[in-house]
Amino acid sequence: MKIYSTKQIAAIDAFTIENEPISSIDLMERAAGELCKCILEKFPEPISCKVFVGPGNNGGDGLALARMLAENKYTVEVYVLQISSHLSADATTNLQRLKLLGNIALFEIDAAEAIPWIFPDDLVIDAIFGAGLSRPIAGFALDVVNAINASEATVVAIDIPSGLMGEDNSQNNRKGIVKADITLSFQFPKLAFLFPENEAFVGDWKVLSIGLHPDAIEKGKTPFKMLSRDFVKNLLMPRKKFDHKGTYGHGLLISGSYGKMGAAILASRASLRSGIGLLTSHIPRLGYQILQTAVPEAMVSIDRSDIIFTEYPDLSQYKAVAIGPGIDKKQNSFRAMVDLLKEVKVPVVIDADAINIIGEHPELKEHLPMGSVFTPHVKEFERLVGESKDSYTRNCMQREFAQKHSICLILKGAYTAIACPNGNCYFNPTGNPGMATAGSGDVLTGIILSLLSQGYPSRIAAIIAVYLHGLAGDLAAEEVGVEALTAGDIISYLPKAWLSLKK
Ligand SMILES: NC(=O)C1=CN([C@@H]2O[C@H](COP(=O)(O)OP(=O)(O)OC[C@H]3O[C@@H](n4cnc5c(N)ncnc54)[C@H](OP(=O)(O)O)[C@@H]3O)[C@@H](O)[C@H]2O)[C@@H](O)CC1
Numbered sequence: 216m217k218i219y220s221t222k223q224i225a226a227i228d229a230f231t232i233e234n235e236p237i238s239s240i241d242l243m244e245r246a247a248g249e250l251c252k253c254i255l256e257k258f259p260e261p262i263s264c265k266v267f268v269g270p271g272n273n274g275g276d277g278l279a280l281a282r283m284l285a286e287n288k289y290t291v292e293v294y295v296l297q298i299s300s301h302l303s304a305d306a307t308t309n310l311q312r313l314k315l316l317g318n319i320a321l322f323e324i325d326a327a328e329a330i331p332w333i334f335p336d337d338l339v340i341d342a343i344f345g346a347g348l349s350r351p352i353a354g355f356a357l358d359v360v361n362a363i364n365a366s367e368a369t370v371v372a373i374d375i376p377s378g379l380m381g382e383d384n385s386q387n388n389r390k391g392i393v394k395a396d397i398t399l400s401f402q403f404p405k406l407a408f409l410f411p412e413n414e415a416f417v418g419d420w421k422v423l424s425i426g427l428h429p430d431a432i433e434k435g436k437t438p439f440k441m442l443s444r445d446f447v448k449n450l451l452m453p454r455k456k457f458d459h460k461g462t463y464g465h466g467l468l469i470s471g472s473y474g475k476m477g478a479a480i481l482a483s484r485a486s487l488r489s490g491i492g493l494l495t496s497h498i499p500r501l502g503y504q505i506l507q508t509a510v511p512e513a514m515v516s517i518d519r520s521d522i523i524f525t526e527y528p529d530l531s532q533y534k535a536v537a538i539g540p541g542i543d544k545k546q547n548s549f550r551a552m553v554d555l556l557k558e559v560k561v562p563v564v565i566d567a568d569a570i571n572i573i574g575e576h577p578e579l580k581e582h583l584p585m586g587s588v589f590t591p592h593v594k595e596f597e598r599l600v601g602e603s604k605d606s607y608t609r610n611c612m613q614r615e616f617a618q619k620h621s622i623c624l625i626l627k628g629a630y631t632a633i634a635c636p637n638g639n640c641y642f643n644p645t646g647n648p649g650m651a652t653a654g655s656g657d658v659l660t661g662i663i664l665s666l667l668s669q670g671y672p673s674r675i676a677a678i679i680a681v682y683l684h685g686l687a688g689d690l691a692a693e694e695v696g697v698e699a700l701t702a703g704d705i706i707s708y709l710p711k712a713w714l715s716l717k718k
């Protein structure tokens with residue numbers, strides 16, 4: 216699914232009105248109808264509802280919704296905020312329709328004293344500002360936002376919580392944004408929904424299709440996309456009858472150190488559960504028995520060091536390399552990594568302390584093998600790329616770094632973002648908080664190595680791996696719950712995740 220900016224959505228909206236064709240007031244009616252359906256599903260018993268309405272079409276949606284909820288026996292009070300000298304044309308029409316009905320309490324409010332008391336069992340509909348928000352909320356509207364946020368009522372935001380910008384909130388006043396429990400967003404999620412610091416405003420979000428014109432949706436250009444099962448499934452390469460293990464490549468995994476051999480085991484197992492033909496795990500000497508016992512399918516290459524990574528085997532036979540899980544970042548490991556980065560000609564997955572080493576030695580950024588895949592979490596990202604105050608700025612830095620170095624840069628999190636050399640950025644919907652546990656990242660590294668070794672291009676390998684990893688985590692969570700979930704469970708559910716993806 217594409218993720219468009221609020222400006223682009225307005226253009227798609229206009230295209231729909233012109234080409235469907237549908238009048239703008241009818242499109243608003245359709246949108247409000249979808250809102251109403253969804254609210255009735257979530258709150259089937261009619262309840263008391265306070266609708267706060269702003270001057271634009273978001274307010275118009277709120278007015279149309281108020282009428283529909285009242286028709287469904289909700290007790291509805293509508294508060295039209297007097298913050299602009301005029302209402303949009305469609306909001307005006309919907310206000311007249313409401314007045315004509317005559318049975319809904321309607322208040323025009325323009326001062327803090329006029330703001331009603333909001334009861335804990337009220338349902339608040341936030342229709343103050345939507346995609347047309349042009350600056351941080353101030354003045355009387357801010358008083359209303361504060362009153363909504365101070366209440367214990369359930370808040371449903373229409374399209375986007377009022378005060379939240381669709382994309383860039385780096386200059387916004389975070390105290391002037393409605394904290395919704397549920398956000399019902401038209402046709403597309405907004406980019407801002409995918410950033411952790413906005414969760415408190417957006418709550419649970421749901422996209423409602425309002426039938427915007429498919430041609431406009433299809434031909435619009437945006438770097439941002441949300442991964443879906445069908446999209447990922449179509450990237451999979453079929454296996455053929457006469458394929459043999461050579462067909463699926465030989466990968467080299469450099470991982471583990473004294474006290475961190477578990478990382479090598481997890482990444483090796485994940486790699487083997489993701490279709491790799493042959494895997495060699497390069498580990499420090501002390502890990503020999505551990506790895507041979509825990510992962511008999513893997514071949515082992517032994518470092519001269521007992522405890523850390525200081526050298527690597529002849530690279531000629533490998534189709535891909537992964538380095539990082541549990542390697543530590545001692546000086547000798549740094550030296551070996553410099554040599555590796557200078558020599559290697561195949562794609563490399565760079566994770567964990569391998570990222571930190573590059574972060575500490577920025578000159579290494581000039582030697583990043585093209586087609587490499589980086590897998591930082593936020594802290595590692597900051598060491599590699601730099602710090603930022605907010606997720607939007609971080610996303611801009613992420614996409615820039617990926618383009619500049621021709622690499623895939625995966626920023627791990629609840630909506631893991633995959634920035635590609637061509638400027639595209641994919642967000643992943645799979646995964647759950649149960650995966651916030653030691654070793655989950657090692658599993659992802661193993662999966663990516665596996666797919667690169669099988670010949671998937673870096674961008675595709677990153678996409679499939681991230682989606683599959685989250686899917687395995689979701690299937691595991693269904694069985695074991697989020698608290699008990701371990702990284703090993705993610706590997707155990709990789710087989711089911713593959714089957715589910717290919718279904
Ligand atoms: N696209 C779709 O698919 C569909 C979209 N629909 C709906 O339309 C919504 C977008 O509507 P919209 O463009 O009228 O914008 P909206 O946010 O209601 O208000 C803008 C008004 O507020 C004002 N204003 C802005 N910031 C302000 C501030 N801080 N403080 C004070 N004033 C401020 C601004 O004034 P100005 O910036 O010009 O000064 C202008 O008057 C969208 O979110 C969705 O709900 C559906 O109906 C149908 C399908």
Ligand SMILES: Nc1ncnc2c1ncn2[C@@H]1O[C@H](COP(=O)(O)OP(=O)(O)O)[C@@H](O)[C@H]1O
Nearest residue numbers: 627628629646647648650651653654655656657
């Ligand atoms: N709340 C969450 N929702 C979805 N996925 C998550 C969540 N928390 C963590 N994950 C996933 O788990 C993995 C954690 O990786 P990482 O932080 O490197 O762990 P480790 O270093 O312990 O291996 C990432 O792939 C991340 O996307």
Ligand SMILES: [K+]
Nearest residue numbers: 341344375377
């Ligand atoms: K809103």
